[in-house]
Amino acid sequence: MNLILLSENDFTRENCVQLQGRRLKHVMEIHRASVGDRLSVGLLNGPLGKGTITTLTPDSVTLELHFDQQPPVPLPVTLILALPRPKMLKRVLMASSSMGVKRMFLINSFRVEKSFWKSPLLRKERIDEFLSLGLEQAKDTVVPEVLQRPLFKPFVEDELPAVIKDTLALVAHPTSLHPCPRDTKKHVTLAIGPEGGFIPYEIEKLAAIGFMPVSLGQRPLRVETVVPALLSKLF
C-alpha cells in the first residue's frame, strides 16, 4: 500500500477522514505512524495528496487532508482477457490495475473452464478489491472498468467491432510470426487467450474483425507473466 485510498464514506467533514480496519492496521503496523506523520493519500477517482495524522487510537485514525496532485496518466489500452482461473485472476487484475489499464473485458473462450464463471471472485466487490490493491500499489486513484462477457461469439461479432474502432487491435498468439510491436503511440486493444491459447476458430473470428496475431517469442508464458510483458513492450 503505497497510497491510502479514500472514499466519500470516509469523510467526517471537509478535508478530514476517519479510518478503521485494513487501512488503520496498515498505518499502525507497516507505517508505524504517530500523530503528526504525513502519509500519501488518494481520493477514489479523484486527486492525490497527503494526510496528516491528527488522532490515532487502537480503533481509528483521523487524517487532515491536503490534495495537490492528479493521478498518473492511464495506459491507452483496452484489455480483452480470456477469464483466467480464479487465483490467477486476482493477480492479473492487480497487475493490470497497477500498470494503468482502465478498461478490461473478461471473456469466454473454448479453453476457459466453465466453473471459472461461477467463482465468487467475479462478484463486483471482490473485483473492485483486487483493482484497489493495484491502485494502492501504483499510487493511482482511478478505478478500472471490468466487464464480464461469458459468450464469445456474440461479444466478438456484436460488441467488439465498436470497441476496437480507431485502435490497433492485437491478439497475443504464441505461434504468430509477427513480433509484438514496441513503443506504439496508438491506442491498443489487446486480446490475451487462456492457458493453452485461443483455439484456431477464435483466432479466425478475431482476425476477421481486424485483430492482428502477434507473438512475444517462442516461449509460452503464463497469463500473469504475459500481461505485464506485453503492456511493457507496447508502451
Added chain:
Amino acid sequence: MNLILLSENDFTRENCVQLQGRRLKHVMEIHRASVGDRLSVGLLNGPLGKGTITTLTPDSVTLELHFDQQPPVPLPVTLILALPRPKMLKRVLMASSSMGVKRMFLINSFRVEKSFWKSPLLRKERIDEFLSLGLEQAKDTVVPEVLQRPLFKPFVEDELPAVIKDTLALVAHPTSLHPCPRDTKKHVTLAIGPEGGFIPYEIEKLAAIGFMPVSLGQRPLRVETVVPALLSKLF
C-alpha cells in the same frame, strides 16, 4: 506443464523413461492421454522432443523418446534481485525461468526482512522446483543458476564488479529520470530492489561500480510485475 521435463534418473533404458507422481498425474488428468499419444518432452539441460506413450497404468507411464530440437535461446541477462518475500519469490523464480533468465543472484538489502533468509523455500530443492515449473511452462530445459548472497556490501564490492564486466548494468529505481532502454542488443545485468526500493546508500554503492538507475515510469510496481515488465522492455 507444456513440456514434461525428464532427468537421467527417469530412464529405464536408452530412449525410454518411466514416470510416476506429479508427471503421471498430469499425463492422465490434464492430457487425458492414452497409449500411442505423443507428448512434448525435454531432457533436463538437454534437447527437446516427443515421447510416445507405450504403456499407461494407474502407477506409471512409459514413454519412448525421440529428441529432435534444441532448447530456446536464453535471455542475455543476469538478474540481481533483492530477496522477495517467500510467496512472491516462488512466482518471481517461475516467471524469470519461463522468460529465459539463466543466472540470478538473490541478494540482501536494507528493506529485505531478515526472516526471509530463513524461509525453507530457499533450500536448493525448492528453488529448483520453482525454476522447473517455469521451464515446463516455456518449453525450456536449461536450469537457471540461482545464487544467494545474504550480505549486500561484500557482494557489491567484491563480486559484482566481475559480474557486470562487459554488460550494461542497470538498476531499477522508480525515481530515476532515465527511462529503461528498449530492445537493447547488449548483455544486461539488471538489479531490482525490494518492495519500497533500494535505499539511497544502496543505489549509491551500485552506481559507484557502474550501475545506471533506470525507471519504468512513475508507478511503483510489485516485484512480480516489474520483473516481466523490465525483461520485456529490454529484449
